[in-house]
Amino acid sequence: MSRGLPLTLEQLSVGVLLTLDLTITPGQIVCLSGASGSGKSRLLRAVADLEPHDGDVRLGEQAQSRMAGHLWRRRVMLVPAESHWWADSVGEHFIVEPVMDDLAALGFEHEVLGWQVSRLSSGEKQRLALLRALCRGPSALLLDEPTANLDETSVHRVETWLMARIRQEGWPVLWVAHDPGQIARVADRHLRIEARRLVDRAANEAASPWT
Numbered sequence: 539m540s541r542g543l544p545l546t547l548e549q550l551s552v553g554v555l556l557t558l559d560l561t562i563t564p565g566q567i568v569c570l571s572g573a574s575g576s577g578k579s580r581l582l583r584a585v586a587d588l589e590p591h592d593g594d595v596r597l598g599e600q601a602q603s604r605m606a607g608h609l610w611r612r613r614v615m616l617v618p619a620e621s622h623w624w625a626d627s628v629g630e631h632f633i634v635e636p637v638m639d640d641l642a643a644l645g646f647e648h649e650v651l652g653w654q655v656s657r658l659s660s661g662e663k664q665r666l667a668l669l670r671a672l673c674r675g676p677s678a679l680l681l682d683e684p685t686a687n688l689d690e691t692s693v694h695r696v697e698t699w700l701m702a703r704i705r706q707e708g709w710p711v712l713w714v715a716h717d718p719g720q721i722a723r724v725a726d727r728h729l730r731i732e733a734r735r736l737v738d739r740a741a742n743e744a745a746s747p748w749t
């Protein structure tokens with residue numbers, strides 16, 4: 539591992555969130571929790587340079603402010619809670635064809651690439667959007683509730699697959715999660731938005747999703 543680059547938030551502020559400083563090391567999963575509307579998705583969008591913000595983000599030595607947004611997002615890959623699909627078939631959305639091991643790990647056969655997007659369930663869309671993002675060769679991942687639409691078995695399957703790929707590739711990861719069980723399973727560090735700041739919480743600390 540550790541062939542990846544660190545992702546560093548420097549004096550970042552977006553919306554009501556106060557200035558944030560954070561370094562995510564290669565292969566590290568930082569889970570981000572917080573009440574609904576506390577600013578988790580906006581923070582991820584700012585790190586992806588999709589939302590106006592103050593401060594800067596660095597991937598290794600590369601500053602977001604000195605790179606075109608579309609090039610930055612190829613490296614710092616946001617997987618939003620709601621995936622976007624623009625072509626008719628699943629396969630048309632993959633720049634690089636996924637390997638069988640990854641398809642199988644997510645519960646798909648190769649033929650899924652020929653399926654029409656219109657027939658996909660919300661859980662199938664979510665798993666395929668994750669796979670599509672990882673196939674693009676990112677250097678860092680921003681995951682916004684990546685298992686929100688999945689049943690319990692699929693949640694565990696996706697977590698196992700994601701963690702293995704993250705460790706293998708050395709991606710720094712910011713992962714928005716509501717479920718304390720998931721945070722306990724996947725987080726190397728747990729940050730919670732409280733009173734407009736990021737507060738360190740124990741990864742296995744139970745937290746009400748409403749507070």
Ligand SMILES: Nc1ncnc2c1ncn2[C@@H]1O[C@H](COP(=O)(O)OP(=O)(O)OP(=O)(O)O)[C@@H](O)[C@H]1O
Nearest residue numbers: 553554572573574575576577578579580581589619
């Ligand atoms: N472009 C914008 N301009 C102003 N306010 C915005 C903008 N986008 C989002 N907001 C507001 O910022 C707040 C944080 O939104 P955000 O989507 O980040 O919440 P969240 O923590 O991800 O919530 P949830 O867990 O419900 O998804 C919300 O009150 C939202 O209405």
